[in-house]
Every structure is written in C-alpha cells, then in structure tokens.
Amino acid sequence: MRSIVSVLCVLLLSGLAPLQAATAPVVLVTGSNRGLGLEFVKQYAGKGWTVIATVRDPSTAPELAALAAQHRNITVEKLDVGNRAEIVALAAKYQGKPIDVLLNNAGLLGDREKQGLKQLDYATFEEVLRVNTYAPLAMAQAFMPNVVASEQKKIVTLTSGLSSIANTKRSADLYFYRVSKAGVNMAMHALQSDVREQGVKVGILAPGMVETRLLRQSGYAGAAGVLSTEQSVAAVIRNIENLNQDAEIVLYTGEKVPW
Numbered sequence: 430m431r432s433i434v435s436v437l438c439v440l441l442l443s444g445l446a447p448l449q450a451a452t453a454p455v456v457l458v459t460g461s462n463r464g465l466g467l468e469f470v471k472q473y474a475g476k477g478w479t480v481i482a483t484v485r486d487p488s489t490a491p492e493l494a495a496l497a498a499q500h501r502n503i504t505v506e507k508l509d510v511g512n513r514a515e516i517v518a519l520a521a522k523y524q525g526k527p528i529d530v531l532l533n534n535a536g537l538l539g540d541r542e543k544q545g546l547k548q549l550d551y552a553t554f555e556e557v558l559r560v561n562t563y564a565p566l567a568m569a570q571a572f573m574p575n576v577v578a579s580e581q582k583k584i585v586t587l588t589s590g591l592s593s594i595a596n597t598k599r600s601a602d603l604y605f606y607r608v609s610k611a612g613v614n615m616a617m618h619a620l621q622s623d624v625r626e627q628g629v630k631v632g633i634l635a636p637g638m639v640e641t642r643l644l645r646q647s648g649y650a651g652a653a654g655v656l657s658t659e660q661s662v663a664a665v666i667r668n669i670e671n672l673n674q675d676a677e678i679v680l681y682t683g684e685k686v687p688w
C-alpha cells in the first residue's frame with residue numbers, strides 16, 4: 430500500500446513540475462533608451478530574462494517603448510541616476526524583489542571642449558562625476574538587499590579604457606571622463622571587498638570602443654576596431670556570466686586592463 434502511495438506521489442509531482450515555471454533571472458539596466466543600454470535590454474529580454482529598463486525620461490524613449498511593447502518581460506521605469514532621491518524611491522518600489530544583475534550602464538562623457546587644459550568647466554565636472562561616479566555607488570547601496578536576495582548576486586558597472594592610469598601615457602584629453610571612470614573603478618573595487626562574504630560579485634567591465642553617441646562625442650569614432658553595440662553587448666554579457674570576485678577592469682575581450 431505504502432509503495433502505491435509513493436508511486437502516486439511521484440507521478441503527481443512529476444505531472445505538476447512542468448506547470449511550475451522556473452523563475453527567470455532579473456536584470457536592472459540604467460540608461461536603457463539608447464546605445465549600449467538599449468542593446469543590453471534587447472539581448473537580455475531575448476534570453477528570457479526579466480528586464481527592468483530604467484530611463485531618465487520614458488516619454489523620449491521611442492525605441493525602448495517599441496521593444497517593451499514586443500516583450501512582456503520588459504518593464505520600463507523612470508530613473509535619473511543623477512538624482513539620489515529617485516534612486517531611493519525606485520529601490521523602495523522594488524523592496525523585497527531579487528535582482529540578479531544590477532547593471533550600471535548610464536554614463537556621460539561631458540562636452541569635450543569643456544574638459545581640456547585650455548578650459549576646465551567645473552560645473553560640467555560635477556555633472557560627469559554625479560552620473561559616472563556617484564550614481565553607480567548610490568545604486569549599489571540602494572539595491573544591495575535586492576542583489577543579495579537573488580540567485581546570481583552581481584553588480585556590474587561599465588567603465589572605460591580611458592580610466593586606466595597605466596595606459597594614459599600620451600594623450601590626456603577628457604580629464605573629467607577619465608577621472609570619473611577611474612573613481613568609479615575604485616568605488617567598485619572597494620565595494621567588492623565589502624560584500625565578498627555575502628557572495629556578491631562586482632564587475633568593472635569595459636565595453637571597448639562602441640559606435641554610440643558617446644563615442645562620437647569623444648572624437649574616437651573613426652578609430653580602428655570600433656564595435657557595433659550588438660558585438661560589444663554580446664561580449665560583455667559573456668563576461669558578466671563569467672564574473673568572479675576579483676573586481677579588476679575587464680575588457681570586452683575578457684583581457685584585464687591595467688589599472
């Protein structure tokens with residue numbers, strides 16, 4: 430009798446299993462209306478992830494809106510990462526919801542002509558620091574409980590090869606952008622030490638030179654080896670999949686960039 434009950438239980442459970450859909454991993458992307466951010470949303474949604482696509486002004490993000498209309502797994506949220514009150518409010522909205530990958534993509538180059546030695550515009554410097562340096566740390570702080578509660582526990586910030594002190598031998602333009610990215614590298618490296626024991630993995634990933642508005646503003650658009658957003662994002666996602674707890678700067682190719 431007992432064995433019949435066991436068999437019935439197994440049959441019942443195996444019959445029910447397909448009905449219980451596995452929970453999809455969740456990624457939150459900042460700056461997802463264009464460039465690399467929009468492509469991250471596209472590729473993660475295509476992989477079946479649940480995507481929280483944040484954008485400074487949803488009313489001026491038609492490509493993202495069209496993508497969200499095609500994919501039920503994309504939720505668009507308004508977030509100006511330069512505004513800490515908005516970050517805190519969004520984290521409160523998502524309280525108790527696991528986030529597997531927190532992806533700090535939003536970034537600002539700042540006007541090129543305002544960050545050379547001939548003219549250093551400090552208001553521009555503050556804005557660049559607010560978006561590139563303070564915001565990723567504020568995001569990590571606000572969403573840490575969501576990341577810790579998730580399966581994958583990853584915090585990723587996009588940095589730039591221009592942040593490398595070791596590689597800044599000749600050209601030294603774009604002071605603000607370089608400083609802001611070198612600063613966020615340190616913030617993320619320190620963060621890794623802080624959250625290592627909670628199992629969190631912190632990534633500092635450089636996407637390469639990618640054909641976006643930011644690259645065109647930088648003056649590097651015609652350089653050799655420029656990637657499409659599709660190529661760069663596919664490679665960065667592979668690096669996110671392989672993330673460890675070293676918190677070093679990793680290029681899209683998987684090579685380490687010297688600090």
Ligand SMILES: NC(=O)c1ccc[n+]([C@@H]2O[C@H](COP(=O)([O-])OP(=O)(O)OC[C@H]3O[C@@H](n4cnc5c(N)ncnc54)[C@H](OP(=O)(O)O)[C@@H]3O)[C@@H](O)[C@H]2O)c1
Pocket residue numbers: 459460461462463464465466484485486508509510511512533534535536537560587588589590635636637638639640641642643644
């Ligand atoms: N492209 C490259 O070659 C390259 C190389 C190295 C690193 N990166 C890094 O990659 C990341 C993405 O850049 P991208 O190349 O895709 O540049 P992009 O096309 O200029 O996109 C930048 C994104 O950041 C968003 N953003 C800027 N300030 C924001 C704010 N206060 N709040 C919310 N979003 C804000 C922009 O939104 P709005 O439209 O609202 O301004 C836009 O979505 C950046 O962190 C950048 O530094 C890019």
